[in-house]
Amino acid sequence: MKRIALTVNGVKRTFGGDPDMPLLWYLRDELHLTGAKFGCGIGECGACTVLVNGAATRSCITAMKSMAGKKVVTIEGLSARGDHPLQKAWETCNVPQCGYCQSGQIMQAAELLGQKPKPTDQDIEEAMQGNICRCGTYQRIRQAVKLAAGGGS
Known part of the structure; x- marks a missing residue:
């Protein structure tokens, strides 16, 4: 083989x-x-x-x-220490509830920020739409992506 x-x-x-x-x-x-x-x-x-x-x-x-x-x-x-800007933003914005989808959400957001370091709300919505959060924390997810991009919370 x-x-x-x-x-x-x-x-x-x-x-x-x-x-x-x-x-x-x-x-x-x-x-x-x-x-x-x-x-x-x-x-x-x-x-x-x-x-x-x-x-x-x-x-x-x-x-x-x-x-x-x-x-x-x-x-x-x-991040070896869990201190990637997205991980820190997720914590700051209290994104997770159950947390099950969060690693996938963060990895999807990492691709977005790799392509568009300063995404608009529409960019975030489009990039993240294929990731389902059963707890419905979509507003906090968007807020955390903006924070990680340096756009404030």
Whole structure:
């Protein structure tokens, strides 16, 4: 079986299992990186969002066979100390309630800020619309993204 080489949170890894295994299960079950969550299993809720080569990616529907040579960043790799501007803004704005979707929300916001360091409200709405928060903290999410972008709270 062909081994797949990739980088996860700055560490070079190789995967030799089922090439159709979703990235999410590799991260959670083999690397014990449990920040990305299983939500819907069809890429619609965003709880499993990670960055692949800087792009927000639904890891529950991304097969390992597509990961050769890719760079993956999970919530655990966003900041070693949990002090990324988005993580700090999430805390300042009291975003989480149940918290289940929050790592996916933050990773989606990280892609947005990587592309648009000073997003408008419309930019935030458009970028974040595929991430579902069952607790409905969307206003606080928008507020935290603006804060992380240096736009105040």
